[in-house]
């Protein structure tokens with residue numbers, strides 16, 4: 353994106369940016385809505401080389417859709433404006449973005465410090481694949497700055513956090529961690545999928561990279577997988593070559609088009625997700641069957657003050673525990689009328705799923721059995737993760753209440 357485009361949006365609010373950034377009236381047809389360009393190849397006006405390096409730069413023509421596609425580029429520009437980032441790379445999924453950033457940045461001998469609570473795919477990739485590549489990993493509670501500082505070494509190249517973190521909705525303080533990472537010459541990467549740029553813009557707080565699963569809130573309708581990495585122009589130009597063009601996990605133009613259409617209403621949807629989630633969270637907190645609830649927007653959340661500081665919107669993710677766990681999960685899968693018992697999140701439809709404690713431990717923490725037992729007796733067995741959708745909140749409460757009471 354050119355500097356000119358950045359300043360074009362300086363005066364605009366998020367709703368205007370979400371609708372107009374990256375788009376424009378088609379100069380040939382006058383079409384008001386963005387075109388969907390499915391072409392994989394583009395006719396050249398003169399013969400050229402066959403290396404991406406021949407076609408770098410903002411004004412480079414489109415050559416081949418793995419190197420760049422006009423519809424995908426429009427989405428990248430929209431997301432860069434929303435995150436206030438210099439550039440954005442779209443990927444085929446959130447995991448392609450995560451793997452692209454980690455494997456495209458870390459070399460053998462480098463050290464990564466990562467939060468002990470992550471999306472399961474991220475945790476598994478870091479635990480299984482990175483060590484095989486000779487990358488050292490330290491897993492710490494990134495909500496505790498002292499633990500992070502203790503884990504940093506000379507070889508530390510990246511600090512990776514997810515905030516709010518799946519599924520316990522624990523926050524990490526981005527500004528504080530950016531400062532600590534930079535002191536050690538490391539970069540800070542933030543998986544901001546649960547927050548979205550409407551709640552938190554990590555780059556404005558000092559982070560170097562932002563990662564999104566576009567499959568969730570940004571796409572918002574549960575019909576397109578996608579992912580993105582955002583950051584400064586120089587780092588992303590190198591990353592685009594290595595992690596996108598050569599590893600090849602590019603976003604389909606059709607998905608880019610769907611996700612851009614979803615992103616246009618992101619600010620309005622996030623307002624509605626938050627308003628609904630607050631109603632449901634209060635309902636669950638006062639429900640006799642619910643033993644514990646995590647929602648950053650409730651004063652009972654242990655980091656509610658940080659949430660108020662760091663999140664302009666508390667988002668729509670709630671997790672809670674009941675005394676019944678597994679048995680109630682079975683009933684929910686059978687008996688919920690409106691809420692779908694399904695994984696994923698951030699859609700207009702409400703989604704709920706139960707995560708057994710063993711699965712939480714296997715995918716997030718790495719605790720020895722003794723600690724696992726201690727955790728289980730402290731926190732109970734399993735956790736319900738509820739992605740509050742955009743339905744009428746009374747209907748959602750009624751749906752939950754009927755199954756909870758059963």
Ligand SMILES: *Cc1c(COP(=O)(O)O)cnc(C)c1O
Pocket residue numbers: 445446447448450471473474514518543545546564565566567568577578579
């Ligand atoms: C879903 C998710 C991912 C992975 O994204 P996909 O699009 O499913 O590949 C990564 N991080 C978080 C926080 C997620 O919720």
